[in-house]
Amino acid sequence: MVLALAATALVVLALLAEELIPRIEHAWARHRARARRVPTLEYDPGRELRAEQRARQLLKSCVSQEEWQMYRDLGFIRVWGSQVDGPEDAGGTGGAAYAYLIYPHRAIVAYLAQTHRLLNEYCVAFPDETRPYGSAMLPDSDDVLAKWMALTGDERKLISTANMHLPGRQLDPAKVKRDLWRLSQWERARMRHQASSERASR
């Protein structure tokens, strides 16, 4: 009796195995494929910090000394505009000098150099589709460098690519005006320092 039951059980197991093993193998293969396709990269503040430090070094090596010090001290870079009548859609500057403020991961702000009148905000992004660390966002200093290169390399193209908005959409105009005041103070202090250094070296 026991022998018969054991034999029956073995037959049932063999039949089930024939049916189940391919399904189990298939499920296991799918599980492994899913695990391969979706890398589980966790947020690593150390990695982000190292990426930002590398980006700062690269930015420093590309921009002028004045621009680097401006970014280091004030958190933004000013780039002079090069078009005769100002940036597109700004209504014309009548030949007056204008410039842009580049902030990390914020809109580029165009303004008239002499009066500090804000012209427009230009919203532009540089999404990193390769997503090396699971994020499409560049480190702050890489974002500033990308804007600097695109703006000094082909101002018209970058401005036509950006979404243009009136001042105040993303950046508080009062804050931008304050930044322009900080910039003028910073430039005066820098000139004083340079003049005193030159006097001392004579």
Add this chain to the structure above:
Amino acid sequence: MLIAEGDVGVVEDEERLIEEFRRQLDAGLWAAVPLEGDLGGRRARMVKEFDEIPRDAERVIFFPRAAGGR
């Protein structure tokens, strides 16, 4: 950001740089060369062809293409 560096005077280096340049632009990146500007300033030159890169350029920087942001 990706930096390509090499000596274009060395044939192997130049071939490697040309190949890398095409690969990055095909992947949709922009390429720029930082240069000395006027009065001690700096500026960048955007390049689309390998021949547009100044022979004395120290490096080419590849960065993501700009898109309209919010």
